[in-house]
Amino acid sequence: MSHALKDKAAIAGIGLTEFSKKSGVSELSLAAQATLAACEDAGLPPSEIDGFVSYTLDSTDEIELARTVGANDLKLFTKVNYGGGAAVGTILHAVMAVATGVADNVICYRAMNGRSGQRMGQGISGQIVSSDLVHWSWYMPYGMLTPGSWIAMIANKYMHRYGVTSEDLGRVAISQRNYAQSNPRSFFYGKPLTMEDYLASKMIAEPLRLYDFCQETDGGCAILVTSAERARDLKQKPAVIRGVVQASTRGQEQMTSYYREELDSLPEMELAARLVYEQSGLGPDDINAACLYDAFTSEIIMQLESFGFCGRGEGVDMVRDGALDIDGRLPNNTHGGLLSEAYIHGMNSIAEGARLVRGTSTSQPEGVEHVLVSSGVGVPTGALILGRD
Amino acid sequence: MAQSFRMKPPMGEDNGWWWQEAAAGRLAIQRCTQCQTLRHPPRPACGECHSFAWDHVTASGRGTLCSFTILHHPQFPGFDYPLIIILVDLEEGTRFTSQLINCAAEDVAFDMAVEMVMHEDPDGFRLPMFQPAKGAAA
Ligand SMILES: [Zn+2]
Numbered sequence: 001m002s003h004a005l006k007d008k009a010a011i012a013g014i015g016l017t018e019f020s021k022k023s024g025v026s027e028l029s030l031a032a033q034a035t036l037a038a039c040e041d042a043g044l045p046p047s048e049i050d051g052f053v054s055y056t057l058d059s060t061d062e063i064e065l066a067r068t069v070g071a072n073d074l075k076l077f078t079k080v081n082y083g084g085g086a087a088v089g090t091i092l093h094a095v096m097a098v099a100t101g102v103a104d105n106v107i108c109y110r111a112m113n114g115r116s117g118q119r120m121g122q123g124i125s126g127q128i129v130s131s132d133l134v135h136w137s138w139y140m141p142y143g144m145l146t147p148g149s150w151i152a153m154i155a156n157k158y159m160h161r162y163g164v165t166s167e168d169l170g171r172v173a174i175s176q177r178n179y180a181q182s183n184p185r186s187f188f189y190g191k192p193l194t195m196e197d198y199l200a201s202k203m204i205a206e207p208l209r210l211y212d213f214c215q216e217t218d219g220g221c222a223i224l225v226t227s228a229e230r231a232r233d234l235k236q237k238p239a240v241i242r243g244v245v246q247a248s249t250r251g252q253e254q255m256t257s258y259y260r261e262e263l264d265s266l267p268e269m270e271l272a273a274r275l276v277y278e279q280s281g282l283g284p285d286d287i288n289a290a291c292l293y294d295a296f297t298s299e300i301i302m303q304l305e306s307f308g309f310c311g312r313g314e315g316v317d318m319v320r321d322g323a324l325d326i327d328g329r330l331p332n333n334t335h336g337g338l339l340s341e342a343y344i345h346g347m348n349s350i351a352e353g354a355r356l357v358r359g360t361s362t363s364q365p366e367g368v369e370h371v372l373v374s375s376g377v378g379v380p381t382g383a384l385i386l387g388r389d
Numbered sequence: 390m391a392q393s394f395r396m397k398p399p400m401g402e403d404n405g406w407w408w409q410e411a412a413a414g415r416l417a418i419q420r421c422t423q424c425q426t427l428r429h430p431p432r433p434a435c436g437e438c439h440s441f442a443w444d445h446v447t448a449s450g451r452g453t454l455c456s457f458t459i460l461h462h463p464q465f466p467g468f469d470y471p472l473i474i475i476l477v478d479l480e481e482g483t484r485f486t487s488q489l490i491n492c493a494a495e496d497v498a499f500d501m502a503v504e505m506v507m508h509e510d511p512d513g514f515r516l517p518m519f520q521p522a523k524g525a526a527a
Contacts, residue, residue: 129401137398
């Protein structure tokens with residue numbers, strides 16, 4: 001049975017701003033630059049854009065962006081919740097609109113002064129009571145104020161259970177840093193990482209060291225989604241959306257799903273995997289490359305299991321076998337990822353997914369037919385499979 | 390009164406009662422009065438039987454360490470680093486996120502027995518912390 005969304009839409013354009021630690025411009029300006037770059041990349045005038053989707057964490061309103069870039073009348077404007085968990089969720093919303101005729105050409109965007117402006121994990125307090133603030137208040141009074149502290153609790157349990165070592169996390173960091181050496185956009189371009197450097201890096205939240213953490217970046221990224229049919233008439237080779245899903249499971253919290261029986265797997269990512277494979281009619285064996293969400297190195301190893309590339313507890317064996325490298329079973333985050341390219345909340349990894357399908361990555365593996373991209377880990381999340389037309 | 394560094398929880402209908410229990414020196418666990426299921430963190434209804442009726446029990450304070458992280462950076466004012474944050478499997482069956490005190494960082498271990506100590510800040514704010522259980526093997 002063919003799914004209602006499968007193969008109906010495609011990524012026709014990707015647009016990025018420069019990545020820096022201090023952009024010196026507003027987040028609206030970054031969003032506009034990225035949007036115009038995506039339109040230019042696709043060869044579609046901005047006046048044809050009739051939908052915008054972003055993250056609830058994004059400060060740029062859809063209508064401000066529309067006016068700034070001279071978009072068309074809007075038929076879709078929406079924002080997706082849960083931080084980096086929104087990433088491929090934005091694509092899902094765009095695809096639902098395009099497949100149903102609600103909108104024709106939708107820009108998904110994320111633009112942030114993530115270093116010079118409001119940084120992630122700065123903590124919250126005040127007089128306002130909401131279910132979200134009450135959730136954080138079980139952790140923040142104890143000094144668990146940062147994403148690293150929240151994720152470390154799960155990483156430690158997982159590593160303890162399956163004998164994953166610091167060196168294994170280091171292998172993930174080094175693999176992605178190696179990719180960054182071919183990518184001039186990357187923050188760590190020209191700065192390779194050795195295991196010695198990795199192990200000497202500052203311990204932040206045991207078992208996580210500095211180089212287990214993603215970047216903080218100023219920058220923007222926009223993805224243009226349109227119908228597969230229209231995409232074929234545009235400038236770039238379409239990255240056809242074979243499947244795209246959101247997923248949240250029982251016991252889900254934002255970053256702190258600590259009350260499930262088992263803490264050494266990612267149930268929401270397993271659901272995303274099942275749904276995206278069902279929708280696309282594909283399986284792990286069909287996936288040739290991936291951009292797995294990597295706010296932290298430990299998340300990569302766990303996701304290899306969630307997406308069925310190996311069994312429970314075997315992710316570390318894949319990493320030790322070099323599976324993530326360019327000549328490995330599953331070249332992963334070939335742009336350097338959030339760890340080494342930039343942290344645009346996963347949007348830049350969707351752009352890399354499109355490049356891998358086009359064959360234009362700065363580290364392009366041979367014969368890429370299907371690419372898997374995932375959203376944030378430890379939060380309500382999602383998965384996307386892109387394919388060659 | 391000493392100035393407090395600690396971020397205070399917003400006190401709403403769903404959680405304020407729990408902090409009042411802590412202020413009285415007790416570690417509370419919410420209980421569905423229809424199906425008796427214990428739940429933490431507190432929520433207005435039971436996910437098992439959908440009842441909005443609840444009361445609470447007072448935990449014994451005994452539990453085992455399910456997971457932990459030792460925080461080194463960034464260092465926020467007022468907290469002592471390395472800061473040991475733990476998940477405790479309470480003997481009643483629910484899990485609780487807390488801080489481990491009276492324990493050196495190198496002595497923290499999975500599955501160690503721990504017991505609750507009610508910590509009080511200089512401004513009088515109280516929150517449950519844990520320490521290695523007395524009499525338990527180190
Ligand atoms: Zn009940």
